[in-house]
Amino acid sequence: MTAGRERPSDTRFGGLSTPCSELVTGRRASCVWGLGYIGWSTVEALRAEDIRVLGYDVSTERVAALRHSEGPGLKVTDGREQALTDDIAVHFVCVPTERQAEPYSDALLDVFTSICRATAARPRSGTPPLVIIESTLTPGTVEQLLLPVAVDAGLVLGRDLLLALAPRRDWFLAEGYGLRDLDRVYGGVNDASATAAYEVLSLMCNTLHRARGHLEAELVKCVENSYRHLEITLANQLTLGYPHVDMVEVLRLAGTKWNIGTYHPSFGTGGYCIPLSSRYLLRGAAHPEELSLLSQAVETDTRMRSLVAESVADGPVVILGLAYKGGIKVATLSPTIRIAEELTRLGVPFSVHDPMYTDEEIEALLGAGTAAPDLATAIRGAATVLIVPDHPEFRGEPFLGLLTEERKSPLLILDNHGVLADHPSWPERVTYRRAGNPLWLDTPTANAPAEKDLV
Template sequence: MRGQQTEPLGETSEPLGDKDSTDDVELAVIGLGYVGLPLAREAAETGLRVVGLDRDPRVVEALNSGRSHVDDVSDDEVRRMLAARFRAHTDDACLARAQTVVICVPTPLSPDGGPDLDAVTSAVRSVAGRLRRGRLVVLESTTYPGTTDEVVRPLLEEISGLRAGTDFALAFSPERIDPGATTHGLRETPKVVGGVTPGCATRAATFYGKLVDTVVQAKGTREAEMAKLLENTYRHVNIALVNEMAMFCREIGVDLWDAIRCASTKPFGFQAFRPGAGVGGHCIPIDPNYLSFKVRSSLGYDFRFVGLAQEINRRMPEYVVRRAQDLLNAAGRPLQGSRVLLLGVTYKPDVADQRETPAVPVVRLLRARQAVVRFHDPHVPEWSVDGAPVTRVDDLMAAVREHDLTILLQDHSAYDLPALADAARRLFDTRGRIFRPGVEVL
């Protein structure tokens, strides 16, 4: 691999020994979203001088005024960052003073099913135009194996005229942010790093060692890139497994939820996954496609496990709506014209994040069947699907009494589930949280 050909960086690497007098910023983070802002906060709390770059002027203005747009970073934490001299910028001139630059921009799916690298290449061009000897550049954006060495490295070298591994350090470190998690934040979650040379990896590991308790060095950038895809593909495939089991277990008279409970008592060889209305967030519905793209474009055949998992998980909203229709039909009501209340429209509990939430296709399918759809979510004050607003109910308990069917899509901790079960005319629990007579469970 090209990344293993260059002489490794290290203390004896002369070009990296000189620190420019203008390098008074220790970290610049490009992309101040769900990944970049927690990283900037952790670095600022550690005592590093941090700047952030984001192309959205509304995000930059809010952060510089002490307001956060990310669930895991509070307004108080942003104000503490500002007190530690953090500033957000829309101008990439802020990169010129940074010793380390970490790229945390989105990588959505492109029309051909691979990652859309436009934001990554734009960020890399900004870095390259400001790159100097001795700097460390790290890509954290999720992508396919080979991106750092085949896309990022050539751009940096061509524009800057510097060589990775000799003049500057280049590495990949996959983000492992779990929005809403309270037991394993950025510092407690081991950080994987892979460099284009062993010296680059050491340099990146030294940097992240200031921010996290454990740093794990991968063999190279491709292995670090693959580690992220392996983690999410593992979850994607296993969620699809239990989702498909949920669909047939009911037909053969098996309580899958109880089977999962029993299997979970095994102290080895089993990890519990649970069915639901679909998968959401950026990672599980999106990231495995990057690996499929790489296999297909490089080898000419499909990664069949991912394709099958995607097919199953995408069917779940339709299955949920079909079950809802059956539940109403059993009570002598058609779905058409019925009032349906959705509880929890985010992609996971106790966050406001709606990326790829399965609640969206559920609403589309209910509307197509002419149901009257309303929603409640303690984290979402207003919501629209395909440009059409979904009415939010304010009095939750009154709403569950008035609606013909209530569907629990996300089990936020703010919900008093037993009270909701008592009040609802009909309750369909897609999260497996309410096991009592009269409640339909997925």
């Protein structure tokens, strides 16, 4: 248990212990469904509070990789029956709600249906189990999909089962932006569910904000990420509208105003949250035609990958990075995937290297022959190098040495996040451009100067 924190009191629910008190006294355990970054961080937060945890994932490979973490109070499994016993007081659902760049609810529905049926099959006694959904939901999911499942199973919410939403908004790589540190929004389908969720979440989070109900709680995560999606898309539209202007510099200066964030043009967004946020809102809206800004954001975001691929169509191309973000091994909706698809369509030879992925993993995601087993040979023979995520390794060797070698043929470096923007000088035949620099999507001439000499 975290030092200095008091546990919630052993209050009573209908004369019985609450799900929280069942956890903190060790009488019953918690179950985390889905052991990706979100799910595993929930596991670790529960373990820090001495809560017994069962981690479940459908991937036998992922479970096998996590077996070394087992010990007192933690077990991981791919056996669903173990996650559905009456020993579980709280279920945390952290399964993916995206597939092929679109909202996807089948995995969530499958897990929730299993929990409801197992709960209905047991005699009604003791504390009702609490389900906390940490995944991002398409607005309308609870009303249209989950509540009917509970009713069909013969369950009365608030009496037989408690259901709450608490989507995650923490960031794994930055100090001070973790599960405990950031404000968190939660909401229940009724007062009993919200109260029970507050007690449990208070074990892991310092600041909680209760939504009026599940409809509001369902929308918050999508709305806050759509704000960022629109702002990032505007940055990309500005660089397309003013191609001869250093839009990185313009946006940096605009960001000095106290109420404006700093954004920069890019190859497009990636990951589980921002690229899907507008799609979730469009999918769940009663009047999607009124959300024209979101529709345009989706279109521009998707188009950026094609523009990048078309700008380097002379090939060959080396793509540095498969992950969507530096320092994290997640390729979900990575710009690299769509750029690779476009290069394949255009018939441009390319290869991919990422220090966090094996060649076999890269080829499993992008196809045979896409990995760059000999990085030095690939870069020396390339016409273009695309740096996609801001992996810290790209600032060191062997990458920097290979990119700054004297060359007989020209090389264009397009840097999505400006990983090497501060490098002082480039060889004569190497053109460096950060996304958003002047003419960054134009093909350079054979002896083009470095981008810093153009402005």
